[in-house]
Amino acid sequence: MAGFRALPSVDQFLQSDAGQALIAEHGRAMVTDAARAGLDAARAAIRQGASGDDQAARLPAHVASELAAATRTGLRPVLNLTGTVLHTNLGRAILAPQAIQAAASAMAAPMALEFDLDGGGRGQRDDHLRGLLRELTGAEDATIVNNNAAAVLIALNTLAQGREAIVSRGELIEIGGAFRMPDIMARAGTRLIEIGTTNRTHPGDYEEAIGAETGVILKVHTSNYRIEGFTAQVAAPRLARIAAAAGVPLLNDLGAGSLVDLSIFGLRREPTVAEAVAEGADLVTFSGDKLLGGPQAGFIVGRRDLIAQIDRNPLKRALRLDKIRIAALQATLSLYRDPDRLAERLPTLRHLSRPRDSIAAQAARLAPQIDALLAPIGFHTASCDCASQIGSGALPVDTIPSAGLRLTGQGGDAPDRLSARLRALPRPVIGHIRDGSLILDLRCLDEDRDLLDALAAL
Numbered sequence: 001m002a003g004f005r006a007l008p009s010v011d012q013f014l015q016s017d018a019g020q021a022l023i024a025e026h027g028r029a030m031v032t033d034a035a036r037a038g039l040d041a042a043r044a045a046i047r048q049g050a051s052g053d054d055q056a057a058r059l060p061a062h063v064a065s066e067l068a069a070a071t072r073t074g075l076r077p078v079l080n081l082t083g084t085v086l087h088t089n090l091g092r093a094i095l096a097p098q099a100i101q102a103a104a105s106a107m108a109a110p111m112a113l114e115f116d117l118d119g120g121g122r123g124q125r126d127d128h129l130r131g132l133l134r135e136l137t138g139a140e141d142a143t144i145v146n147n148n149a150a151a152v153l154i155a156l157n158t159l160a161q162g163r164e165a166i167v168s169r170g171e172l173i174e175i176g177g178a179f180r181m182p183d184i185m186a187r188a189g190t191r192l193i194e195i196g197t198t199n200r201t202h203p204g205d206y207e208e209a210i211g212a213e214t215g216v217i218l219k220v221h222t223s224n225y226r227i228e229g230f231t232a233q234v235a236a237p238r239l240a241r242i243a244a245a246a247g248v249p250l251l252n253d254l255g256a257g258s259l260v261d262l263s264i265f266g267l268r269r270e271p272t273v274a275e276a277v278a279e280g281a282d283l284v285t286f287s288g289d290k291l292l293g294g295p296q297a298g299f300i301v302g303r304r305d306l307i308a309q310i311d312r313n314p315l316k317r318a319l320r321l322d323k324i325r326i327a328a329l330q331a332t333l334s335l336y337r338d339p340d341r342l343a344e345r346l347p348t349l350r351h352l353s354r355p356r357d358s359i360a361a362q363a364a365r366l367a368p369q370i371d372a373l374l375a376p377i378g379f380h381t382a383s384c385d386c387a388s389q390i391g392s393g394a395l396p397v398d399t400i401p402s403a404g405l406r407l408t409g410q411g412g413d414a415p416d417r418l419s420a421r422l423r424a425l426p427r428p429v430i431g432h433i434r435d436g437s438l439i440l441d442l443r444c445l446d447e448d449r450d451l452l453d454a455l456a457a458l
């Protein structure tokens, strides 16, 4: 029983230097609760035969670590070493410093969001982006909403509520989670008219389906899968001619929608937004946080009269962007005015365009250091080849040669065990399991230090 006397009371702990320091950081209420829990645990340990003096000496560190764990949130920075650059579950694009700066300024002070600084009258929040989007896409006009799913929803609802929307069967895709094209179309109030077959759709299929009830022809980029073999789709320019002849608008949902030709980074050539506009689509929709490399947003660019109709739709108010993202988007889009320095300034493009050799050199440099950190917990580290992916449904079957670290341990559950430990770190390290090893693809690791520091907490 004598052991208990070595322990302070809750009040004594709060008055101590350690207690005061913790109160300064976490506040009295949190520290009081943690101290109570810590003292309960210490008493339980003493009852099991532990020494009171030891328990008393350990109390401050114990309370501090409980408080650190309690205040640690799931929404903390992780290292994305999955090999998927635009990982939807890890928040997709990370922003350029210019965009972060712009967002921070927008958060810290009032800004002329819907205020015309020249005339002093009312302005429109989308005006801050409209000019840039026109310039970068060649479109007549633009409007911006919460994300690309919202862009598709409001565009369909505006053009074809209570009317028909024609889509090729091969383009009725599920993007993931609850985003299935047919469901979005139903919620937009349109009647889906499926044409063609899964693998082949012809111009005549569209022409036959168009009638008095047709509100829109929808073309969807089949982002996350590719049909190969005996296939036929109607190319956008041909479809635009069919739509124009019938007087029906053509909406082209590009999904990832790049503003620059990705082949300059060694990736497969995909139509850019400007090309989709030039090919004659009346409206083109694309995401802000996929290949564009900005914050979450959905863009609709195209014909001025149709954009004006969308802006008058009451849904626009429900789907509009806040000032923080508008500021970040403006800064991000501005970077596109200098394409030569884009890959250097925009993290998404920097990561996508990193040459394999530079990543392999980083892996060779890090392997012995990581091996030394992981050997004590029974894991061996070697460098290895990797195949990165863009992610977010962009170019799904294409991989980019990359390099990384292969972490192997004893036992069939070794990769799962290590993966769980790395996820539990103060800065979690997220890899992927392949062939019985945990693989860390280093494509998105900017600094060696980041990984070494994260693993040092093991």
Ligand SMILES: *Cc1c(COP(=O)(O)O)cnc(C)c1O
Binding pocket: 147, 148, 149, 150, 152, 175, 179, 220, 221, 222, 223, 224, 253, 254, 255, 256, 286, 287, 288, 289, 297, 298, 392, 393
């Ligand atoms: C990703 C994607 C969407 C959804 O975009 P979000 O910005 O995630 O809402 C819609 N259509 C296509 C073709 C896509 O690839």
